[in-house]
Amino acid sequence: xxxxxxxxxxxxxxxxxxxxxxxxxxxxxxxxxxxxxxxxxxxxxxxxxxxxxxxxxxxxxxxxxxxxxxxxxxxxxxxxxxxxxxxxxxxxxxxxxxxxxxxxxxxxxxxxxxxxxxxxxxxxxxxxxxxxxxxxx
Numbered sequence: 411x412x413x414x415x416x417x418x419x420x421x422x423x424x425x426x427x428x429x430x431x432x433x434x435x436x437x438x439x440x441x442x443x444x445x446x447x448x449x450x451x452x453x454x455x456x457x458x459x460x461x462x463x464x465x466x467x468x469x470x471x472x473x474x475x476x477x478x479x480x481x482x483x484x485x486x487x488x489x490x491x492x493x494x495x496x497x498x499x500x501x502x503x504x505x506x507x508x509x510x511x512x513x514x515x516x517x518x519x520x521x522x523x524x525x526x527x528x529x530x531x532x533x534x535x536x537x538x539x540x541x542x543x544x545x546x547x
Contacts, residue, residue, distance in 0.1 A: 412440040413481040416504070418470045418495055420446035420455050423509060423536075424486035429459065442480055445473040474498040485509060493518040500529040507534050 415432070417424050424446070431437040443465035446452050456466050467473035470487060474495065483499035484507045485492055493513045499506045506526075512519045512535055526533040 412438055414442040414479065415439045416443040416445070416473060416478055416480045416483045416499075417441050417486070418445045418473065418483060418499075419486035419488075420444055420448075420451055421486065424484065425451075425455060428484050428486065428507075429455075433458070439482070443467070443473060443478050445470055470495040470498075474502060477502050480504060482507065489514055493522060496522045496533070497525040500525040500531055500533065503529060503531065505532040505534075507536055509536050 417429060420429065428437075429441055432439050432441050441459050442461065444452065444455060444459060444461050445467040446455070447468060449468060452466050452468065455461075456463070465478070467476075470485075470491060471494075474483075482505040483495070483502075485495045485499065486509050487495055489509075489511055492508060492511070496506050496508050496512075500522075508522070512522055522533065
């Protein structure tokens with residue numbers, strides 16, 4: 411059975427990287443819930459991922475307050491939202507794939523690490539090369 415994943419942020423990295431890998435079967439996971447601040451993007455992508463309306467969210471706070479039946483959360487949100495989303499996902503008992511930077515402050519990084527230690531879940535940091543010309547194509 412494929413792990414169920416909540417994808418927070420449906421932009422270049424969220425949809426065009428992680429989501430694409432899942433849709434193409436390159437990664438063994440099911441995107442079962444999606445979140446983005448752009449309602450038009452969400453409406454369009456809901457059909458692509460086959461996600462029910464009840465699993466579509468306009469903010470990471472709304473998505474993570476539901477304690478969804480997912481195994482993992484991918485945090486591909488703007489950098490200033492990483493801390494809150496990662497901590498809440500870990501507190502919900504999800505494994506977390508977190509885009510870099512982990513947080514904009516050393517204390518924020520430490521808060522995330524403490525949440526991971528409390529949860530016992532896997533916290534993995536994606537070291538993407540988003541500004542490298544090869545990957546911008």
